[in-house]
Amino acid sequence: MQIDQDYRDVLQTLSEGSVHRRFDPYLDIDWDSPEFAVDPEDPRWILPDCDPLGAHPWYKALPEEKKIAIGRWRTANITKVGLQFESVLIRGMMQYAMRLPNGSPEFRYCLHEMTEECNHIQMFQEMVNRTGADVPGMRRHYRFTSQYWHLGAHLPIIFFIGILAGEEPIDHFQKSVIHDGAARPPALLRTMEIHIAEEARHISFAHRFLHEHVSRQTKAGRAVTSIAYPLIMRWLAGAIMAPPREMAKEFGIPRKVIREAFWSRPHSQRILRDYFGDVRMLAEQLGLMNPVAKRVWRMCHIDGPASRYRGEPHRPAQQAA
Secondary structure (H helix, E strand, O other): OOOOHHHHHHHHHHHHHHHHOOOOOOOOOOOOOHHHOOOOOOHHHOOOOOOOOOOOHHHHOOOHHHHHHHHHHHHHHHHHHHHHHHHHHHHHHHHHHHOOOOOOHHHHHHHHHHHHHHHHHHHHHHHHHHHOOOOOOOOHHHHHHHHHHHHHHHOHHHHHHHHHHHHHHHHHHHHHHHHOOOOOOHHHHHHHHHHHHHHHHHHHHHHHHHHHHHOOOOHHHHHHHHHHHHHHHHHHHHHHHOOOHHHHHHHOOOHHHHHHHHHHOHHHHHHHHHOOHHHHHHHHHOOOOOHHHHHHHHHOOOOOOOOOOOOOOOOHHHHOO
């Protein structure tokens, strides 16, 4: 595939950013310092309103000690899900990179990103270990099938849509936690800050990759992509953000509460829609918001206004809690 100069320049900028602005999970986080000590009974583990369960009246009515225990477990589990997803990303991106021709600028950037994702996996697992919560991560059927997701790299456009479907909800959630303004455990905040900083490059690449590759699709190919796009987004949103059954069993959370929080309650539905403002913007830019695709977005309950710019804050759901 012929790569135009503008795309080469973007890849060069992103690659240089990975060289000059990077983090190490054991150099940039002083895990053993008193400041980053993890206290299982710290009230700062209580879930914020930007978490679908944290905003639910059932959770808010619990005694503080139970809110702390659930919040710590839920936070550790989302972190575990993040590292599980990034392992899929690495496997798929490696398969993609190994098929690239000599001289491809995508090769260098992909290897930089995989290096950073390996660091994120180490960082997230260290955070999980220090919480003391023995969490499984994704729900069982997702954990089973995820060992095959990387095979999607043989369809690069679909695979990179999947990358965004996993990256955007976690990125949006972490930014919302930080913008919430409430005190959080310092070790947790530091891992989020590092992840957000480097994930900005990864999301930028995925956006630009899709711009470059979707523009080369046939009309029929773009039609298929326009339908697959929202379906993948909605499917992976469930894999990333909805908790496994183990959490409900561990804490005696009623099924009705889980069902309402993920995603039948109006407040939760707004949170879900807000995850995808940036990818709706991207779909419009790529010409993938045709009438049929718009209906699929609505059927998946992830339709809504597109972001005006990437990273635009979406706070209506938090304000309406």
